[in-house]
Amino acid sequence: MNVKLGILGFGGMGKWHEENARRVDQVEIIASCDIKEEKRKESEARGVKSYEFVDDFLANPDINTVLLTVPNYLHKEMAIKAAKAGKNIICEKPAALNVKELDEMTQAAKDNNVIFTVHQNRRWDKDFQIVKKVYEENLIGKIFTIESKLHTANGRIHEWHLYKKYGGGMMYDWGVHLIDQTLFMMGDAHLVSVFADIKSIINDEVDDYFKILMKFDNGITVHLELGTYILSYQPRWLVAGNRGTLKINSFACDGEIWRTSELLDKLPAQIAETVAGPTRQFAPQPAGVLYSEALPEVKTEWTDFYKNFVQVINGKEELKIKIPEVRKVLSVMEAAFESSETNKAIMF
Structure with missing residues (x-):
C-alpha cells in the first residue's frame, strides 16, 4: 500500500x-x-x-x-x-x-x-546522530555533561510565530526539537529534574531565548540553550566524558573529539605563571598531551521518517516516533514553562 x-x-x-x-x-x-x-x-x-x-x-x-x-x-x-x-x-x-x-x-x-x-525530523540530523553514536558507544568514556546550543543573530521572529495565541515562540519551534533529541538519546535513563529560564529579549509577546537544565539519574546533566539574538555563537554541541571531549561547531558537523595522551593526575603538579596569575589547575598543558581526532561517521537522511511510515502502514515496522515519546516531550515543555515562572526546579 x-x-x-x-x-x-x-x-x-x-x-x-x-x-x-x-x-x-x-x-x-x-x-x-x-x-x-x-x-x-x-x-x-x-x-x-x-x-x-x-x-x-x-x-x-x-x-x-x-x-x-x-x-x-x-x-x-x-x-x-x-x-x-x-x-x-x-x-x-x-x-x-x-x-x-x-x-x-x-x-x-x-x-x-x-x-x-x-x-520529529531532527532525530535524523547528522550532528545529533554523531552525538548519539558517541553516547551509545561510550566513545569518550562516561559522559557527565552535554551542552546543546542553538544561537543566531537574526533577532526577530516572523509571521504567526510572533503571536502567543497561535502557539508562537522558540520553545514551540526549536525547544521541542532539542528536548526530543535529548530524551530520545537518553533512552531509559530517568529524568530527575528540569530547571528553565525563558525570556523575551527582542520579541515582545513570545519567547526568543531559553536555557533548560535537565538532570538524569545516569549522572548526566544536559544544558539546552537557544537565543535568537546572540551575536557570537557557541558550539552547537559540547559533550564531555572521562575519556574525551566532543565539540561540534555547527550543523555542518565541523568539529572533533579531543583526548589526552596521559592521565592528568600523572602530570607534574607545578605552579605556572599565566595571564590569570599563578595557577596549578589551569596551567597550560605540555606540548603533545592534548590531541584531536575526527568525528565518527554516521549515515542518516530526513526521508527515513517517510520510509518508516510506509513500512508502518504496510504492517512491517513500528512507528519511529511514538506518541508516548511525544507526550513526554510536551510534559517537559510544560515543566520548563512552570520552572521559569516559579524560579524553581520541577521534579519528575
Whole structure:
C-alpha cells in the first residue's frame, strides 16, 4: 500500500514536505489545502491539486494520510477532523500546545482506528546522530555533561510565530526539537529534574531565548540553550566524558573529539605563571598531551521518517516516533514553562 498524502497547509513547511516526501518510493502527493489563494495557486503550479475548504479536502477518497503543516494552535482541531474522516495523521511538531490537547488527539485516532505520529525530523540530523553514536558507544568514556546550543543573530521572529495565541515562540519551534533529541538519546535513563529560564529579549509577546537544565539519574546533566539574538555563537554541541571531549561547531558537523595522551593526575603538579596569575589547575598543558581526532561517521537522511511510515502502514515496522515519546516531550515543555515562572526546579 502506498502512502497517499494530503498536505493541510501549504506554506513553507508544506512545500518542504511536498518536495521531500515525493523522493520516497510508495509516497504519492495527492492534494493540498490552504485558505490563501496564492498558496493554492503555488500548489497547482507544482502539479498538486489544491482545496480551499478542509471538509472538501478530507472528503477526497484518494487521500489515506493527512500531513498537518498548519499553525500550532490548529493541530488539535485538524487532527481530530482528519481522524473522524478516517485518515492517518502525520502532524508537524509540536504535536499540540500541551499534554491535554495531545491526549484528545490520541484518543480521536484510537477511536477511529487510524495511525497518528509526529514529524520529529531532527532525530535524523547528522550532528545529533554523531552525538548519539558517541553516547551509545561510550566513545569518550562516561559522559557527565552535554551542552546543546542553538544561537543566531537574526533577532526577530516572523509571521504567526510572533503571536502567543497561535502557539508562537522558540520553545514551540526549536525547544521541542532539542528536548526530543535529548530524551530520545537518553533512552531509559530517568529524568530527575528540569530547571528553565525563558525570556523575551527582542520579541515582545513570545519567547526568543531559553536555557533548560535537565538532570538524569545516569549522572548526566544536559544544558539546552537557544537565543535568537546572540551575536557570537557557541558550539552547537559540547559533550564531555572521562575519556574525551566532543565539540561540534555547527550543523555542518565541523568539529572533533579531543583526548589526552596521559592521565592528568600523572602530570607534574607545578605552579605556572599565566595571564590569570599563578595557577596549578589551569596551567597550560605540555606540548603533545592534548590531541584531536575526527568525528565518527554516521549515515542518516530526513526521508527515513517517510520510509518508516510506509513500512508502518504496510504492517512491517513500528512507528519511529511514538506518541508516548511525544507526550513526554510536551510534559517537559510544560515543566520548563512552570520552572521559569516559579524560579524553581520541577521534579519528575
